[in-house]
Amino acid sequence: MTELRLALLGSGYMGRTYAECIAKYNTRAKLAAISGGRRAPGLAADYGVAHVADYDALLAHPDVDAVLIATPHSLHRDQVTQAAAAGKHVLVEKPMATSVADCDAMIHACRTAGVVLEVIQTLRFRGALARARQLIDEGRIGPVQMIRGQSLCLNYIIDTASWAALPENGGAFLDMGVHNFDIMRFLTGAEVSRVFSHVTTYGAVDAPGLSAMTQLAFDNGVVAQQWTSFEFPSQAMTDSQHRYVVAGATGVLDIDGYGKLHLDTEVGRELIWEQPPIDFVNRPLEPTRLEAFYTQTQSFIDDVLDGRPPTVSGADGRAAVAIVEAAWVSSRTGQAVTPA
Numbered sequence: 001m002t003e004l005r006l007a008l009l010g011s012g013y014m015g016r017t018y019a020e021c022i023a024k025y026n027t028r029a030k031l032a033a034i035s036g037g038r039r040a041p042g043l044a045a046d047y048g049v050a051h052v053a054d055y056d057a058l059l060a061h062p063d064v065d066a067v068l069i070a071t072p073h074s075l076h077r078d079q080v081t082q083a084a085a086a087g088k089h090v091l092v093e094k095p096m097a098t099s100v101a102d103c104d105a106m107i108h109a110c111r112t113a114g115v116v117l118e119v120i121q122t123l124r125f126r127g128a129l130a131r132a133r134q135l136i137d138e139g140r141i142g143p144v145q146m147i148r149g150q151s152l153c154l155n156y157i158i159d160t161a162s163w164a165a166l167p168e169n170g171g172a173f174l175d176m177g178v179h180n181f182d183i184m185r186f187l188t189g190a191e192v193s194r195v196f197s198h199v200t201t202y203g204a205v206d207a208p209g210l211s212a213m214t215q216l217a218f219d220n221g222v223v224a225q226q227w228t229s230f231e232f233p234s235q236a237m238t239d240s241q242h243r244y245v246v247a248g249a250t251g252v253l254d255i256d257g258y259g260k261l262h263l264d265t266e267v268g269r270e271l272i273w274e275q276p277p278i279d280f281v282n283r284p285l286e287p288t289r290l291e292a293f294y295t296q297t298q299s300f301i302d303d304v305l306d307g308r309p310p311t312v313s314g315a316d317g318r319a320a321v322a323i324v325e326a327a328w329v330s331s332r333t334g335q336a337v338t339p340a
Helices: 013-024 040-047 055-060 073-085 100-113 127-137 171-188 287-306 314-333
Strands: 004-009 029-035 066-069 089-092 117-119 144-152 192-200 211-218 223-229 243-248 252-256 260-265 268-274
Touching: 004 013, 004 055, 004 287, 013 029, 013 040, 013 287, 029 040, 029 055, 055 073, 066 073, 066 287, 073 089, 073 100, 089 287, 100 117, 100 314, 117 287, 117 314, 127 171, 127 243, 127 252, 127 260, 127 268, 144 171, 171 192, 171 211, 171 223, 171 243, 171 314, 192 314, 211 314
Parallel strands: 004 029, 004 066, 066 089, 089 117, 144 223
Antiparallel strands: 144 243, 192 211, 211 223, 243 252, 252 260, 260 268
16 A cells, blocks of 8 residues: 555544544545544535445445544444454544453454554654653653653533543543553653552532542652642643653653643753644644644554554553553552552
8 A cells, every 4th residue: 555545433523633634734645434423424525525424334435444533432442343353454542442351352353353553642742742752762861760740620621511421431530541641651661560549529520530649650660640630729730731740860851741841950941842832622723733643643654554563552552541440440449559
């Protein structure tokens, strides 16, 4: 293949995001068809591609090589295994699934079918975090020793009446946790060996896991803490959903995933990069917001066409879900837990 023909399953906010990326920014690929959801016919018309009402028909379409799945989390397992059985490569939104068991089934199905499986973890491709990883690789702060993550919000960023708030889709802690814990794995290059966590909801909203404090030990000796809340009562401290302080042996990275990246060493404090403002609500299709998304979709396209190892593999997606799952078990038992 010299061009990857990508079908899109899902037509909501993220569906339109990926349609825009594939149609206008990605190279060596084309948007072949769109399916799934009440907005799919209109989205397909907007981008001048076929609307296929039935998922089975989409997978049987002769002009489809791969499927990008941007649907409710609880649907991912069946949709990915169906795609694998049809011989289609898969790029699936995070969280990969709502349980480790489902992740395992997806990995097995794709491995058996000989198709590529990759998981969307967009934060790895944001400017501040990608540059932070580069600085670590260059040895600018020495070996990583400690990380503190902070994701504080005034309320659940997804409408509590939407599908994302339904219990079967894993809730707020899964939704945000797979971001946080994937970034910690990304920055350390290591696996989590032990999790101790307290997960709860303090407010009146009938939704589990709106607040959590989680301690992590990595197999290379790094220790980390992740503080997450969707019910934090301070506007002043909720200016970014993704803040990380990474302490190395000789320096510190102060990372705002949607803002500034600073490097602190004995020489002083240096501003490495600053993310231009992103308006998720009013201007969601601006290039500044889309950059991380089309960079990851391009990685998937190139991985498939060039036979490269997955940039963000099924194993990566599984590991993030396993840490969230271990945190819930730890919270219920009061014990430290090794992720599955």
